[in-house]
Amino acid sequence: MIRRSVAVAAAKLTGGLSRRLGFGGGTALPGLVAERIDPEIVSDMAAQLGRGSVLVTGTNGKTTTARLLRGILRSSGLSPVANSAGSNMMRGIAAALAESATWTGDIRQRDRRIGVFEVDEATLPQAVSALRPRAIVFTNLFRDQLDRYGEVEYVGGIWRETIDGLDAKVTVILNADDPSLAALGRRAGLRTLFFGLEDESLAIEKLEHAADARWCSICGRELSYSAIYYGHLGHWRCEGCDTSRPGVEVGITSIETFPEALSLTVSLPNDQTAQFKLPLSGLYNAYNALAAAAAASALGATNHDIERGLRHASATFGRQERLTIEGRDVEVILAKNPAGLNEVLRTITNNGRSENIVFFLNDDIADGRDISWIWDVDFELLSGSLKNVTVSGIRAWDMALRLKYAGFDTFDRVELDTERALRKALTETPEGEPLIVVPTYTAMLDVREMLARWAGKKAFWQED
Amino acid sequence: MAKKLRVAHLYPKLMNIYGDRGNILCLKRRCEERGLDFELDELSVGEKLKSDHYDLIFIGGAQDVDQRRVAGDLREVKGDALREAVENGVVVLAVCGGYQLMGRYYRTAEGAELPGVGLLDMWTIHPGEADKRFIGNIVVEWNGGTLVGFENHGGRTYLGDGARPLGKVVYGFGNNGEDAGEGAARAGVFGTYLHGSLLPKNPKFADHVIQAALSRRYEGIELDEIDDRVEEAAHAAAVQLAMGRSII
Structure with missing residues (x-):
């Protein structure tokens, strides 16, 4: 307890000092300091979050998805704790928790607090064991920074291990359009929620050079696609073993694109739909909004919250x-x-x-x-x-x-x-x-x- | 009729992990700038290779899981034709995972032995995931100049008496991090760990390979000079960055 408050105080001091000295946002160093003083800092503090935590990981879209999700949760009356500057290793999460606490390491208004943390792909196992999240969002898995992780396979492998060890109460929110993520959802007894794009009119013609997961994870045959949205994301199926894109609970049924905005129609569980305009462009942002909506829905946000939250969250978005x-x-x-x-x-x-x-x-x-x-x-x-x-x-x-x-x-x-x-x-x-x-x-x-x-x-x- | 470079790209979808497409773009561009025609066939798993048609056969790098599929196909479908092609004077350029498969065998981190095609007298052993991967910028002394690129491999490659290294490591790890050798070569067969992509940033090596490949059907062919200012600047900058950082 004393250790925790010393750690939190040290983190706060470091963050303030770093900003004043012009070293930047002070988003990682304070966490590093706190972790040194109290290695259990993250799990100790996370246990104080009355509404638990949700993690967002994946190659692309972590920051935007987490940010949109925070907006929705805020509009449903919660007060999120987040590593909003994109510092997404354990130290960034520790810094965010320290920042949200009092100088003695207590988080106030606990029943309204929920952690929304974006997590580096390779950090997921540590984040899961320290934070014990209620839900994990997987946005996509692309080739990224191979020199750090070794190989794409490696990330897929540690995610699979993490999912194998999950408590049955955790909801895993997966992009159905990404074959390698759909494969993660096959574990027996896993509580899953799939999201994906339903509007096939937005498909591009052929696979890009960047496409990674093009082979069936079960039988190894090349996958065929009736629609490709970007990279290897799309409506896929394997002719070999008849595996195909899982049906989605949260999907985008139509998109209208404007130069600087997207107008989305999102289908939500229980046959409801939400319609909103997102002042962001690009299909990848449609996916981010969709992932956020799916996560919010899994966390119990009402459809009304989601619609209003996304509208509101996105209204201030482009500014940055x-x-x-x-x-x-x-x-x-x-x-x-x-x-x-x-x-x-x-x-x-x-x-x-x-x-x-x-x-x-x-x-x-x-x-x-x-x-x-x-x-x-x-x-x-x-x-x-x-x-x-x-x-x-x-x-x-x-x-x-x-x-x-x-x-x-x-x-x-x-x-x-x-x-x-x-x-x-x-x-x-x-x-x-x-x-x-x-x-x-x-x-x-x-x-x-x-x-x-x-x-x-x-x-x-x-x-x- | 214009002279033509005929290229076979083996397993372009499976073996393409480190921007290997850049090597193909480079071959094409350097031919077309000189008025040479360029023909490209992409051959996947299960497709037969003609042993007397191509001038150059290229194979890139892959993740371990894909490498196993390729090793199987090389053994069952393309291996004989590939060895025959080299007998016929066809040039082979193999990068990273593709390079490993040109040797006698590749022993994976799990201890499984993938047989290679045996075009180069070398073998590769992955000491296990606990050992350090060789990752980083690499500079190699080659042919009186340098080759520059990026390497990323767990396997350690050792050369037998029948092969010589392609170049000597100036900065980086190379074949095994011990003997300063990088890559392997014998008449018409080039293997290397360098990607980045390899050819665009190493225009002299690219031309060396193109010329060797064309010589099979056009004896004594010389390549015209082309504008390599951006290529040379990129090469020099990459060498300088690698070496400059090594001092720290």
């Missing part, structure tokens, strides 16, 4: 990543892996927003040291629309070379310095046109801070 600077509409989109970036490129191209782009490719540990994934991205989608391209980041020349292969003359388009690259891209973007900024994770932290400064806004960790 879109800024107006010197008459240009600047949008920052994180690039993490081939499937995600392909979807981003498709979305900005379809929306006529792909004329001015600046790419930042870093290869620090948080970005993934191996940048070979850029060769699996279809930058060719941009040919015909991209006019002004600027290339920066630690591995700028690798990106310049990849873009050369997509038909862009990039020899004079490399600017290694982040600020100068951003400035150059901004200056060359005609007034009134959008500038799309596509950084990898570590570059994003610098880029956001710079842009926020130029736009006169608060830095990201100060917003909700």
